[in-house]
Amino acid sequence: MRQNFDVLIVGGGVTGAAVGYGLAKKGISVGVVDATPSVDRASRSNMGLIWCQSKALGNRNYVEWCFSSSKLFKSLASELKKTSGIDIEYTESGGLIPCLGEEEFTKRSDYLDALRKEAGEKGYPGTMLTRDELQAKLPNITFGTNVTGATWCAEDGLVEPLKLMFALRHGMEHLGGTLIPNTNVIDIAKTESGYLITTDDGEIECTRLVLAAGLGNRQLAGKFNVTVPVVPNKGQVFLTERVPDILPSPLLGITRTRGGTIMIGFEHEYVGTDTSLHTEKFCHVAKWATDIWPALADLRIIRTWSCLRVWPKDGFPIYDKIPGHENAFILNAHSAVTLAAVHIAELPDFIMGKEICKTAADFTLSRFDEK
Amino acid sequence: MSTNISTTLDTVTIFFEGKSLTVPADISVAAAVLGPGHAGHTGKNPVMDDNRAPVCLMGVCFECMMEIDGIPNQQSCLITVREGMKVKRQNTLREKY
Known part of the structure; x- marks a missing residue:
């Protein structure tokens, strides 16, 4: 038929x-x-x-x-x-990008300023948080000593x-x-x-x-x-054991799912349709994640996987x-x-x-x- | 009909919540506490705070987390019993990480 x-x-x-x-x-x-x-x-x-x-x-x-x-x-x-x-589990979580070191903080700050300038009268909702302000937003997390602050935008969300x-x-x-x-x-x-x-x-x-x-x-x-x-854009992520609701707002690259697991990953690779997992990539990401949030090192990794995303050549x-x-x-x-x-x-x-x-x-x- | 396996295999004695258990020497901690010493649960889910016990017994489900010889957060299904081992339920709900 x-x-x-x-x-x-x-x-x-x-x-x-x-x-x-x-x-x-x-x-x-x-x-x-x-x-x-x-x-x-x-x-x-x-x-x-x-x-x-x-x-x-x-x-x-x-x-x-x-x-x-x-x-x-x-x-x-x-x-x-x-x-x-x-229920698509939408939360008005806002979003944070943590910064390691003063240089990264300045770079992020300059980028937001440029976006704000470009937005003109319409304004731009992103702001910088100092380390203390970041700590106040996520009081149950002990940040690494090199964390200088974060960007914050209330209009980011999670599903x-x-x-x-x-x-x-x-x-x-x-x-x-x-x-x-x-x-x-x-x-x-x-x-x-x-x-x-x-x-x-x-x-x-x-x-x-x-x-x-x-x-x-x-x-x-x-x-x-x-x-x-359009080309394949490979992402590789890992997932930790469950934790209580201590991360209400995602740190770009570190997100707590509703089920309590924490998903970590931020890399974009362009390697054709190869989805094999590479330990050195995980080590790189894990080093970064634990520099931000040292207690992650004590959590068990329960799964890792990779997948191909869609990448139009200019993004x-x-x-x-x-x-x-x-x-x-x-x-x-x-x-x-x-x-x-x-x-x-x-x-x-x-x-x-x-x-x-x-x-x-x-x-x-x-x-x-x-x- | 029942078979007392402890008469045919080497055994070890471990302590589950302070109570001694004599179990076959080469089994996992999860298997040991699911046996005669099991009392409803081996830990609590950190999100829901409800009781949990070993499910998959092959290292996948992470429901069997226990404190073993003072070290919390061990996957009890992947650890073999040893003589004198001290095993506790994992009930610690941390607030800070």
Whole structure:
């Protein structure tokens, strides 16, 4: 039997599911076809940070895009509880970047100043905390002697990334969308009225097609002879035994999960699709983490793993039509969790034919041609 | 029908919460305290503060943490009993780290 949708999204990770959810909310007939086993994906090497601060100097639109998404998470979390029955464990935790040594403190401070200058009248919510102020914020943690302070931003937050993904998928189904799991897209053909998708489990017809398959977009876009400048970004993390709620705000790279474990890791590696674990990387990260917070050394490591994340070559998202196609789209984002809320709010209209909002208008595919 | 294994194997005597237990010489601490000396739990979950006991017995679940010979936070399923070993429930909920 051939299924038929107004919109078919290829890829049911956080990005694909967010757009599917947003479309289903508008009452549009939407299907999401997903090839990846439900937990073997980028979301699992993610700390669930909704992270806005101290990044993207020089790209004010991206800064605004992130902050606007963060502001939507509180209402999204309660909405998803109703539509999916899943608590995405959102907390308005704020976020901290600890600084080791005076030089790092000055560097962080200068960076925030530059972001604030760039923001102009709109202002920038990040600030520096002295060591004493940091200590007052996290009174149950004894910081290393070389910790000089931290950056702080109240608008950063935390979610459980896999729960976010499942909530978006279930919510979309609850709102009338269709999830087609464990199904591989084999071929895509243009028809008179839209697209015919051949999968390993039958054919699907759609009027509009969205490629939101993360790294898989490279192969899928190949069907259109389009190159998507996205590469694998390897993350390696480790997890400690459970501790009480002593870390209400994440230190970038050190996050306590709701279950009590502490997830540690911050490296980005570009090594193709190699996911092997490297002890020396762990040692480097562990040294840094225990310099910040010496008591971590007494905690047991209970698991380590690595995963490939999605990295558009300049780090910023891609939302664009496939060249020559009015109704086929490419979506790729590294910060799919942070941006999920704004993706739900803004991308469905874009998929349905409206112009994308001004803040996101520069995140085109063609920006990579110019270089 | 029951078999008294202690008559067929070497044994050691350990102390669980001060009470002596004679157990086979080559078993894990977790296995030893799950036997005759087990009294409902071997520790507390640091988040929920509820009682916990060994589950997986292969070093994965981290539910069997105990204090062994004065050192807290030991995975009792991965440590073999020794003569005279002093084993305590891990009930310490630290506030500061």
